Amino acid sequence: MSGQRHNWIRLIIPTVLIAIVAFSAGALVVVKYLSLPSDFTWTGKTFFPGKLVGDALINGFHNLFYNRRLFAQGKWLGVRLLKYPTDLLVYQEMIYELKPDVILDIGTFLGGSALYYASMLDLMGPSSRRVISVDIQHSAALPEHPRITYLLGSSTSKAILEQIKGLIRPGDKVLVFLDSDHNMQHVLNELRAYGQIVTKGSYIVVEDSNINGHPVAARHGPGPMEAIHAFLKEDSGFKVDKSREKYLLTVAPDGFLLKL
Numbered sequence: 606m607s608g609q610r611h612n613w614i615r616l617i618i619p620t621v622l623i624a625i626v627a628f629s630a631g632a633l634v635v636v637k638y639l640s641l642p643s644d645f646t647w648t649g650k651t652f653f654p655g656k657l658v659g660d661a662l663i664n665g666f667h668n669l670f671y672n673r674r675l676f677a678q679g680k681w682l683g684v685r686l687l688k689y690p691t692d693l694l695v696y697q698e699m700i701y702e703l704k705p706d707v708i709l710d711i712g713t714f715l716g717g718s719a720l721y722y723a724s725m726l727d728l729m730g731p732s733s734r735r736v737i738s739v740d741i742q743h744s745a746a747l748p749e750h751p752r753i754t755y756l757l758g759s760s761t762s763k764a765i766l767e768q769i770k771g772l773i774r775p776g777d778k779v780l781v782f783l784d785s786d787h788n789m790q791h792v793l794n795e796l797r798a799y800g801q802i803v804t805k806g807s808y809i810v811v812e813d814s815n816i817n818g819h820p821v822a823a824r825h826g827p828g829p830m831e832a833i834h835a836f837l838k839e840d841s842g843f844k845v846d847k848s849r850e851k852y853l854l855t856v857a858p859d860g861f862l863l864k865l
Contacts, residue, residue: 631659663854667815670689671821676856681720682720682724682748684717686718686720687714687715687718688721689855689856692812692852693721697725701729703778703807703808704734705807706733706735706773706774706777706778707734707778707780708734708779708781709779709781709802710738711783711799712783712785712812713743713747714740715744715747716738716748716753716755718782718784719747719748719750720750723735723750723752735754736754737753737772738756739765739769741758741760741785743757756769760783761791761798766802778807779802779804781802781809782810783812783829784813787825787828787829789826789835792811792832796832796836797836800864804864805864806863808863809862809864812856813829813856813857814830814857815856815858816829817831833859833860834859842864843862843865844863844865847861849861
């Protein structure tokens with residue numbers, strides 16, 4: 606019996622030491638990566654333990670941020686805005702770069718996102734650029750802004766789609782944000798519909814693709830992420846732009862779809 610115990614100890618000690626060394630090596634690589642200039646891109650192809658530790662840190666913080674609902678605590682000009690601060694930075698960059706004539710805000714809720722987009726358009730100077738915001742129900746106190754038009758109805762209904770098309774002028778550049786029902790089939794239907802409306806060189810941004818374990822809300826069931834990849838299999842006119850995820854924390858992993 607004593608001999609067997611010694612054999613177990615001989616196996617366990619080297620295993621634990623190997624695990625400690627591997628984890629430490631990975632942690633050192635992550636620390637080295639974090640100290641590099643901002644234009645350095647982590648690929649995860651050169652040192653697997655480092656990627657493992659890096660992913661664990663990112664996903665752990667993402668779950669902490671999501672589970673504490675910190676994304677629901679922000680406001681824009683006094684209106685609640687259910688967005689990640691890191692995504693808002695990216696959105697303003699996209700709006701300035703693309704200079705869209707129309708921003709489609711699919712999923713109005715309290716109107717915070719519509720107001721944010723309208724404010725970004727204001728900062729670009731006088732223009733006829735505008736925001737069209739859609740939801741199946743509206744808050745009694747939606748923010749008013751001359752650039753915003755609110756539409757009431759299902760984002761995939763024929764009536765709403767016709768209204769939207771009627772508000773878009775020939776030659777308008779269109780940018781789309783999807784943040785309504787997060788059921789996979791609904792999002793897939795939205796992608797099929799708005800994929801015909803968004804203009805080439807612009808984006809459909811599919812929010813909440815982080816749910817269903819990507820990496821948060823693992824029990825949600827198929828949602829935006831699954832819809833994205835189903836859509837990409839049937840439509841080769843779009844590609845995922847991972848460069849828009851540069852701040853690591855995003856509500857839209859694989860969700861920045863560039864129309865080719």
